Amino acid sequence: MxxxxxxxxxxxxxxxxxxxxxxxxxxxxxxxxxxxxxxxxxxxxxxxxxxxxxxxxxxxxxxxxxxxxxxxxxxxxxxxxxxxxxxxxxxxxxxxEAVDYPITPKEHGVEFLMDHRHLWLRSRRQHAIMKIRNEVIRATYEFFNDRGFVKIDPPILTGSAPEGTTELFHTKYFDEDAYLSQSGQLYMEAAAMALGKVFSFGPTFRAEKSKTRRHLIEFWMVEPEMAFYEFEDNLKLQEEYVSYIVQSVLKHCELELKRLERDTTKLELIQAPFPRITYDEAIQLLHEKGFNDIQWGDDFGAPHETAIAESFDKPVFITHYPTSLKPFYMQPDPNRPKVVLCADLIAPEGYGEIIGGSERIHDYELLKQRLEEHHLPLDAYKWYLELRQYGSVPHSGFGLGLERTVAWICGVDHVRETIPFPRLLNRLYP
Amino acid sequence: MxxxxxxxxxxxxxxxxxxxxxxxxxxxxxxxxxxxxxxxxxxxxxxxxxxxxxxxxxxxxxxxxxxxxxxxxxxxxxxxxxxxxxxxxxxxxxxxEAVDYPITPKEHGVEFLMDHRHLWLRSRRQHAIMKIRNEVIRATYEFFNDRGFVKIDPPILTGSAPEGTTELFHTKYFDEDAYLSQSGQLYMEAAAMALGKVFSFGPTFRAEKSKTRRHLIEFWMVEPEMAFYEFEDNLKLQEEYVSYIVQSVLKHCELELKRLERDTTKLELIQAPFPRITYDEAIQLLHEKGFNDIQWGDDFGAPHETAIAESFDKPVFITHYPTSLKPFYMQPDPNRPKVVLCADLIAPEGYGEIIGGSERIHDYELLKQRLEEHHLPLDAYKWYLELRQYGSVPHSGFGLGLERTVAWICGVDHVRETIPFPRLLNRLYP
Ligand SMILES: [Mg+2]
Ligand SMILES: [Mg+2]
Missing domain, CATH: 2.40.50.140 (Nucleic acid-binding proteins)
Structure with a gap:
């Protein structure tokens, strides 16, 4: 047999x-x-x-x-x-017969292993990570399909971009200029007005010269967008979703988690609801923890996120960031317009932000004003503005970074091991 | 409630x-x-x-x-x-309140509708197509997950390309040159040697100046690759997979198919096994049908594919194409090396090729020789050649074009309606 x-x-x-x-x-x-x-x-x-x-x-x-x-x-x-x-x-x-296989059971340097990524994938450790990544993908489709979401594939090649043209890969599209998408969100908003609840799951690109253990040049993102969802509905969906994928991995990848020596008691705790603190409270918490430099209006870096996460054994939502720190499309809090109805979800154990999301502006005039404040070209956003001209409704969405999420679930230090063929600064091979 | x-x-x-x-x-x-x-x-x-x-x-x-x-x-x-x-x-x-919604129940020209794609998606017809696309995606994950395949995401940004650098989008990757992937296949072969049975499902790019109803600049492809699968195993998997997605759509999208006025009796016939003819037999069939120009060694165009498909009420495999017509990595027939162990799957009703696949060369020397014959740079393919140095095994795979498949299942004339935001020659907006 x-x-x-x-x-x-x-x-x-x-x-x-x-x-x-x-x-x-x-x-x-x-x-x-x-x-x-x-x-x-x-x-x-x-x-x-x-x-x-x-x-x-x-x-x-x-x-x-x-x-x-x-x-x-x-x-x-x-x-x-x-x-x-x-x-x-x-x-x-x-x-x-394989003669002189380059990756022996001895220790090898990371650059050597990365140069042999096509072979390194055969190792027990990489095999386990890829199986867990696969389970996160499988569970993501299951979660959204079961809840009536429609998968929508936004374009990768776009003539414009959500947040200006920094950190974008450029290409000639015949006679035009095109950029590789950093996020499908704006398109997902159009799709949500047509299909109600939608999600995307595809590659995104950031031409960022950062070399940290949390950054990839090319990474995969899950971007759900929901008509008639307000701030609170959005957070509820996120905590259910993240719990679902973690519990699915625990259920289906026991051997792989063991092989990675992952402390699964930490993952067992990941059940909705998740704690929430406001940006204001996060600033205060950081002051208490001795981060004296940070002030209201500053963004959080990795050390801040790690310090905040230490106070919780589940992922924590940080809500209501200053409007000035966030993209143009986020809905201001009606009671306090200098903050927006947004939340970042910070993973435990120092893995940093895995989700960013918000309610979106649904008022035409406000959105136009925000585009102008950000010096964005109105003609490129014409179609996006039109979503607020024809039956605009409250809506919300978020984006989850697949590789950071897999790194956290696997307990691996660097996102480069969580994608089959990582694209990093100076790493385009194999 | x-x-x-x-x-x-x-x-x-x-x-x-x-x-x-x-x-x-x-x-x-x-x-x-x-x-x-x-x-x-x-x-x-x-x-x-x-x-x-x-x-x-x-x-x-x-x-x-x-x-x-x-x-x-x-x-x-x-x-x-x-x-x-x-x-x-x-x-x-x-x-x-929506004032003067541009898409009225009247007829509109296609360019007008495409300019308003963000709104056009709200129509009954587009809604039905997107739901069927979603079902094809859902069923694809179900099919491959149920059979132990691991989803592997090959990179989009690559330093080299399967078939030379024609019809590729170029971008600067910091100081290097990068190209948008036309196919993840070579990477999927590496992954199959690590994980056995793998599949990808993501966007691919062809900078082709063609303007036909079967071509998109950016389209989604499913690319399974299986270690230890030979030619025959590959065809069997393909016919099971295509039957599975068609039967899933019939089962779950009854209303949508009705709304599109699709003749579902034609879809009910789509059950494995599928008929197979060799390239030689296809040439003969075309001669019988009055295509007198076509000769052994010529590739088939859309009219040829349509004429061949007319003889069958299921998708038909055309096997054993001349080696000269196909990419360098296909395994020659050991009994007749001037043809390769490949098959294209042609959809019924004039929808053309929806799958191309083959057994891959697993012999190092032969692969090297084929790369040289195609004037491809050996250093860029170093890692790919190494797959044949270290425990090479027979393996096979294929690629299914999502949009052509959805067009066929929906019975819609042009692939531009089967993707949320189509990218065509002169069409990068919205
Ligand atoms: Mg942040
Ligand atoms: Mg062909």
Whole structure:
């Protein structure tokens, strides 16, 4: 029976054949232990000299790391292994021998591993991160589909941009100038007026010269936008969504979290509702924590976010930021227009902001005034303004950064490991 | 009870309030019929002069198209409407009045509608297409998740490209040159060697000056790639997948297909297996159909694809194209190296090619030779070649174009209506 490692549980006591790669091995005189991987999982193959032909045992002894092969063996329950099963090997058939595989079980520098990202993905750690990323993606579709959201794909190539043309990648679009989208939000607002509740999930681009563990040049973002949702509805959806993906990973990626040595007790706490503090309270909290420099009107940096997050064991919403700190489209608080009806969601354990969101301005005159204050070209935003001319309604939305969220859930330090092929400053290969 | 049009079925006989827009209306002396939409669906609201206040009846008589409002009314079963329910209105509360909405129930030219795409999406027809697109996306995730595939997001920004640098959008990536990806396939091959079965689903870009009803500059593609899959396994997966999405749409989008007046008997036939003909047989078939010019070695154009499709009531695989017509990475047929182990899947009813796929070359020397024959720079493909140095295995994959597939399922003539904000030659707005 040809099968995969993920499926061996269905064949206990039976002989199966698996196409696989050798991840690692150890052997003594009469027995060899092969660590096998096939993409669906990892399993140990046990080759006993007394139970196989001389030729097969010689293969087991000499096989090199990352050689591809067909392994035939009997599935056995193995309670000592985290996976739970092993193979009593009866036959080995080499497909292709790998000579001098560059990534050995030794330690390698990050730049070396990044140069070999196409191979590094084969490692246990990267495999676990990619499976968790996949589960976050899967759970995201499930969450929004179950709630009647329509997936809408906003364009990547745009003639204009939400916040001016800094930090944008430029390209010639035949005779015109085009930019790579930093956010599909404005388009999602148009879609929400047509389809009610919508979400996007796609790549976005920031030509930012920052080199931090939280920044990627190209990253994936989930951007839901909802007609008739006000500030409070928006926060409620966000905490439900973030809880949902964390609980889905806990449920479906037990092995992977274990492999990453993630402290899952911290993730178990991630259940809605989440705590909320205002920007004003956050400033006060920072003063109490000894950040004496920061003043009302200043934006928070990573150290501030980390300090605020330390006071909570769940993600925390920081609400009502100064209007001056936020983009033009955010709805001012009617009772206090110098702050906006927005919230950033800060992950625990120092992972920083994972969501930014707000209620959007729905009044035509106010939106026009804000565009002018930001010196944005009205003709490029003509269509966006028109959304407020024809049946404008209160609406809200948010954007969640996939890689930061995956980094937090996995407990990995740097977002570069949370995307298959990271794009960083000076990193466009492979 | 505040609810949505999609949910009124749960409130028959009860009073509900819905945030909505006026799509259309007609009225006589004592009664007004409001066609309401809220993104989740369309419903008729019936306002009887005798049953509401004078003020509410005046609103019903004077309300303009695309005005937003809260509608309160009692849910009634209505067997004459395709939707099945209507509202006996008790109250209307205007949120925002729309003055001179540009898209009236009259006919408009396509360029006018495209200039107003942000509003055009609100129409019944566009709403139906977007819901079907959404269902194809949802079913795609379901299909691949259920089969153990891992979603992998290949980079959009790349330093090199599968097939040379023609028809690529260029951008400066800080000090380097980068191009927008036309296909994530090469990266998906690396991922398949790590994770076994993988799929991508994201935007791709072709800076092609073609202006046909089948081409978009920016379009979405599903690209699965599978280790240990050979030619035949690949075709089997494709026919199962295409059947799955068509049957999912039939099951979940009955109203939308009806609204588009789609002949669903044609879609009901779309069940695996699909017919297969070789390129050689296709040439012969074309000769029989009077295409006398076409010769062995020529590529098929849209008229050829349409003529071939006419002979089948399911999608048809055309297999074993001449090696010279196809990209460098396709595996030659070992019995006849002048053709490759590839297949294009041609949709019925003249919708053309929706899938291209093949087994990939897994032999290092052959791949290197093919790169050289195509004058491609070996250093840019170093990582890709390395996949054949370290445990190379037979593998296959394919790419499905989302918009062409949605156009076919919807029965719409031009792909421009199947993506929320199409990018075409001379079309970068809105
Ligand atoms: Mg911030
Ligand atoms: Mg073709």
């Amino acid at each position: 040809k099968t995969t490692i993920a499926e061996v549980k269905n064949y206990v006591g039976q002989e199966v054949t698996i196409g696989a790669w050798l991840a690692n091995k150890r052997s003594s005189g009469k027995i060899a232990f092969l660590q096998l991987r096939d993409g669906t999982g990892f399993i140990q193959g046990v080759v006993e000299k007394s139970k196989v032909t001389e030729e097969v045992f010689q293969i087991a002894k000499s096989i090199t790391q990352e050689t591809s092969l067909y392994v035939t063996g009997t599935v056995r329950v193995d309670e000592r292994s985290p996976f739970g099963y092993e193979l009593s090997v009866t036959n080995l058939q080499i497909i292709h | 505040k609810t949505t049009i999609a949910e009124v079925k749960n409130y028959v006989g009860q009073e509900v309030t819905i945030g909505a827009w006026l799509a259309n209306k007609r009225s006589s002396g004592k009664i007004a019929f409001l066609q309401l939409r809220d993104g989740t669906g369309f419903i008729q609201g019936v306002v009887e002069k005798s049953k509401v206040t004078e003020e509410v009846f005046q609103i019903a008589k004077s309300i303009t198209q695309e005005t937003s409002l809260y509608v309160t009314g009692t849910v009634r079963v209505d067997e004459r409407s395709p939707f099945g329910y209507e509202l006996s209105v008790t109250n209307l509360q205007i949120i925002h």
